[in-house]
Amino acid sequence: MPFWADAEGSILGPMVKVLLNRELCDGSADCVTACPYDCIEMVGRYPLVHEDRCTQCGACARVCPREALYVERPKRRRRDSPAMETTVGR
Ligand code: SF4
Numbered sequence: 100m101p102f103w104a105d106a107e108g109s110i111l112g113p114m115v116k117v118l119l120n121r122e123l124c125d126g127s128a129d130c131v132t133a134c135p136y137d138c139i140e141m142v143g144r145y146p147l148v149h150e151d152r153c154t155q156c157g158a159c160a161r162v163c164p165r166e167a168l169y170v171e172r173p174k175r176r177r178r179d180s181p182a183m184e185t186t187v188g189r
């Protein structure tokens with residue numbers, strides 16, 4: 100899984116994250132059944148993504164009929180920024 104790291108190599112966090120726009124979500128739960136890693140559950144009428152199991156594959160976002168789920172990628176940082184992109188574990 101790709102991570103952001105600072106210049107010293109300290110992990111700042113995952114590069115991508117699944118986000119939900121609650122105003123668009125209709126509670127269909129299509130994303131729950133679409134997730135191949137079984138990491139989404141409905142809590143009330145909204146899906147909750149268990150980030151510890153999420154691989155950011157995007158399957159949930161692709162099936163969402165309301166485009167309520169989306170995978171966010173951090174903005175590219177400037178070259179002179181102390182943070183840099185790196186890949187861990189692959
Ligand atoms: S598929 Fe989309 S609209 Fe349906 S519960 Fe999931 S996020 Fe909400």
Ligand code: SF4
Nearest residue numbers: 134153154156157159
């Ligand atoms: S991005 Fe993939 S692994 Fe993560 S919640 Fe969506 S379908 Fe599941």
